[in-house]
Amino acid sequence: MITYKPLWKxxxxxxxxxxxxREMVGFSSGTLARMGKGQYIEMKHIDKxxxxxxxxxxxxxEIDRSSETN
Known part of the structure; x- marks a missing residue:
C-alpha cells in the first residue's frame, strides 16, 4: 500500500x-482528501x-509494507 507520510513530512x-x-499543484480538494486517506491518486499529480x-x-x-496481508 502507498502512503503519503513522506509528503506530509x-x-x-x-x-x-x-x-x-493543493493550490500550487492545481488538484481538487477531493484529490487532497484521497491522499489524506492513503488512497490512490494519479501519477500526474505525484509528478507535479x-x-x-x-x-x-x-x-x-513510500510503500507501507506493514499494511500488506499474506
Whole structure:
C-alpha cells in the first residue's frame, strides 16, 4: 500500500500547508482528501508535486509494507 507520510513530512519541513500545496499543484480538494486517506491518486499529480516542491518521489510517497496481508 502507498502512503503519503513522506509528503506530509516534506510539507512540514518546507512550511507549506496541505491546502497551499493543493493550490500550487492545481488538484481538487477531493484529490487532497484521497491522499489524506492513503488512497490512490494519479501519477500526474505525484509528478507535479515533485516538480513544484523540487523533490524526489521518495519525498512524496513510500510503500507501507506493514499494511500488506499474506
Amino acid at each position: 516534506t510539507l512540514i519541513e518546507k512550511g507549506i500547508k496541505k491546502t497551499e500545496l 508535486i515533485c516538480q513544484i516542491l523540487n523533490c524526489e518521489i521518495s519525498d512524496v510517497i
